[in-house]
Amino acid sequence: MKKYQLMAPGPTPVPTEVLLAMARPMIHHRTPEYAALFTEVRAGLKRLVQTRQEVLTPACTGTGAMEAAVANTLSAGDRVIVVNAGAFAQRWLAIAKAYKLQIVELAAPHGETVPAERVAEALRTHRDVKAVLVQHSESSTGVLHDVRAYAQVTAGTDAILIVDAVSSLGIADLQMDAWAIDVVVSASQKGLMLPPGLGIVALGDKAWQAAARASSPKFYLDLTEERTYAARNEARFTPAVSIMVGLREVLRMIEAEGLANVFRRHDRLSRATRAGAEALGLRLFVKATPSPALTAVEVPAGVDADRVVEGFATAHNITIDGGRGPTKGKIFRIGHMGYAAETDVIIALAALEQVLAELGQPVDFGASVRAAQKVFVEKS
Amino acid sequence: MKKYQLMAPGPTPVPTEVLLAMARPMIHHRTPEYAALFTEVRAGLKRLVQTRQEVLTPACTGTGAMEAAVANTLSAGDRVIVVNAGAFAQRWLAIAKAYKLQIVELAAPHGETVPAERVAEALRTHRDVKAVLVQHSESSTGVLHDVRAYAQVTAGTDAILIVDAVSSLGIADLQMDAWAIDVVVSASQKGLMLPPGLGIVALGDKAWQAAARASSPKFYLDLTEERTYAARNEARFTPAVSIMVGLREVLRMIEAEGLANVFRRHDRLSRATRAGAEALGLRLFVKATPSPALTAVEVPAGVDADRVVEGFATAHNITIDGGRGPTKGKIFRIGHMGYAAETDVIIALAALEQVLAELGQPVDFGASVRAAQKVFVEKS
Known part of the structure; x- marks a missing residue:
């Protein structure tokens, strides 16, 4: 054996306790039972993402959450900076191309990072940049990018900082509000030790303002609509019920550990x-x-x-x-x-x-x- | 008690056997174990949808699968017919609006259906219609629309027929190829007796030709890319692994019953x-x-x-x-x-x-x- x-x-592995919680009989998402679950999960996610904003939970994987960040805050023709030092940065590039954005690529060799000063310089050169897209943890190389420093650089500009935290949320410190990160994107199957299938997205005030202007088409991943429902503690569409049940258990485990x-x-x-x-x-x-x-x-x-x-x-x-x-x-x-x-x-x-x-x-x-x-x- | x-x-309820199968330890999606599972699921889905086409399984719920059908086959400005006799038809309308399509709405009172002849007439009036969007089973009213008759009407035109089969797949007979339905959309949590979180989409040849022309932005739900990976029996992105594991069990149950x-x-x-x-x-x-x-x-x-x-x-x-x-x-x-x-x-x-x-x-x-x-x- x-x-x-x-x-x-x-x-990543899912704790047996969480697997068994998810194996409970299916519940309906428009019931008092689900409302109580959603209340608890929403509060726990805010503490996890270290934000006072709603943390939204579309039923998709990390790539869907990344696309949601782009589709909701940007419009065709917008210029963006992509910090590219690995395979997941290339996913930002591909999404940006699909949405017809103009791309300023800041590349570093795999294994390296891009200093915040290079981002600052690019923002000075291209005054019309609407967003900076970056990974926090780049899983293809094992590098942690200094998103706190990037946020200091974007904070004084009109650009928003969009951070892929798929492999850092619940793993490396990421203080969305305190560091002034505008969008945090993550997913269920890494630090949250759940099966894949749940996206996580949070927008700060500056990003919500961008969302109000963005004209890229979206419906399933329309975060403005999603937020309206979440604020009422309601699911907009049928949620990924079983993963949400598991998420409640995981958030309790994380809070117990601290x-x-x-x-x-x-x-x-x-x-x-x-x-x-x-x-x-x-x-x-x-x-x-x-x-x-x-x-x-x-x-x-x-x-x-x-x-x-x-x-x-x-x-x-x-x-x-x-x-x-x-x-x-x-x-x-x-x-x-x-x-x-x-x-x-x-x-x-x-x-x-x-x-x-x-x-x-x-x-x-x-x-x-x-x-x-x-x-x-x-x-x- | x-x-x-x-x-x-x-x-709908998930059978205990399926819940327990999904409670097995998490597996990785780029392993021989997952490849064997994906092979079996892909073959089973073709029999279920009664098609020789690939049946794609994006990690999303039914609405995401509906949006995938629209985003992949249509472009802004395209004219579509929407058969509207209930709340889920209104979802087609909302998606069509989000993608800036021109809408010809064929409405019937809730509880009723729209005769195929009205669709035929609308197709004669609007020669530029690119797609007809309809539910098979409209869950808000309990009506089954005659998608077979709609397909006979669209078959002779340039329009494709896109059918929301969320609450009919594995419930009511739906012969995608034999009836000449161009796109079938479904989801995991109804006839497939699984948790929500898995979308199901299949395109016929005419729809794939439309997909080659469609310019709506999409990345996560890009079905052309998805098909390329599926044809190699590979996951394009991290799939909803646990629901795919459950789907294998469900497909076995359905095949055993016939x-x-x-x-x-x-x-x-x-x-x-x-x-x-x-x-x-x-x-x-x-x-x-x-x-x-x-x-x-x-x-x-x-x-x-x-x-x-x-x-x-x-x-x-x-x-x-x-x-x-x-x-x-x-x-x-x-x-x-x-x-x-x-x-x-x-x-x-x-x-x-x-x-x-x-x-x-x-x-x-x-x-x-x-x-x-x-x-x-x-x-x-």
């Missing part, structure tokens, strides 16, 4: 994973601030990273993920987000040692686990 | 419910072909239908639904779709008798149950 372990950078502790746990898990990989002589792919959601690791010359992913799957029944596009075969990515604990990091590193040895690499068995343990015993 | 019964016209038997069961349940209501001297709201998905019933003068709905909830722990808009307070609606059996109809009718009596109406106890039983013992 090999116990199955899902350690990809999303979807949001600050949730962030500290992810930070500790990611530092331990990085320390473990480095103890094996491997190089981290990330060159900038690492995301606490996942760790992207380079393989030694002559090793195909996809064979590492395959080794995790076949010999250990653990799902991790490889690189995509330019990093395919060059990196593997281990997720430690959401329902992730120290034991998961230990398991992943021990498996990594065995997989590398099986691929003919010299391995000092136990070295990575030891490095992780040293992180875990630190007082922090 | 009152056993909870969900008998609204959707969401699709023709599933349709016969719904027909029998709806005839029995109508017979039961009439045996109590109540009038059916539907004046045209009744939908086998639900039964809409008028209340006697002086009775508020919302009190009937409330009586079901409080005294019997049964969720049914009332009217919306113009029918609010005038009708109640009992669903008998998806995971619905003869026992459910018996329970609903017995409760109805008790609720009416409690509201001061003269009731011949047992009369509605007897009428239903007579339907059930018929050889058909």
